[in-house]
Amino acid sequence: MPSKKNISNKSIKLIKYYKLINYNLIYNNQSINRYKNNFNQISGNKAKNLDNLKKMIANIKNCELKKNAKNIVFADGNPEAKIMFIGEGPGANEDQEGIPFVGRAGILLDKMLASINLNRENVYITNVVNYRPPENRKPTGEEINRYLPYLKKHIEIINPKILVLLGNTSMNALIDNEIVISKARGKWIDREFGKCKTSVIITFHPAFLMRQPAQKKMTWIDLKMIRDKKTKLNI
Ligand code: URA
Secondary structure, three states: OOOHHHHHHHHHHHHHHHHHOOHHHHOOOOOOOHHHHHHOOOOHHHHHHHHHHHHHHHOOOOOHHHHHOOOOOOOEEOOOOOEEEEEOOOOHHHHHHOOOOOOHHHHHHHHHHHHOOOOOOOOEEEEOOOOOOHHHOOOOHHHHHHHHHHHHHHHHHHOOOEEEEEOHHHHHHHOOOOOOHHHHOOOOEEEEEOOEEEEEEEEOOHHHHHHOHHHHHHHHHHHHHHHHHHHHOOO
């Protein structure tokens, strides 16, 4: 029979071992989330800050979006990426899976990324609002303003060198409410979000491109600008 002292030593060793292998992240019974898969590869502070931010968003009170949505849609991709993309808000597929851009617009976004040698391993993706607006309507000004401080914090935590705004909603929320996308797209704008200094570019939203495929040629110009900037910044 092992002595009481031995058992407790064994338990202590086991606890240390579980901590070492990050047991909670490896063995959990929650659905697979690519964002979580990257979590243990990122620096401690960033992981903690993202986790806190997600909790704060989950704690937002009196939000109509949240009452109707199935899941929070926080982010996808690599939190250590130097290029961050911001869409509008989750649709039905995203709401179901809890991951941004997994529906038809997401397939086009993946193709846009692939055209300049990017993928979800080397970019980070989120939305202006983290819960699905019912009937896929646009988020209202009030809803956008409710989520905006969290979005700005999100950008500051990720600290991207290049920030790509997909469509009107993210452009209006983060740059200017008065500008029109046909004039504002395809230009570099220097912006600061807290301690994050970044180069912002606006381009068309993939869902818009599915309705207006003729605009894809303009998007290709923007994508090449992103590719060239990436080379220039050596990222
Ligand atoms: N459109 C968006 O803006 N975001 C998504 O996550 C999906 C579609």
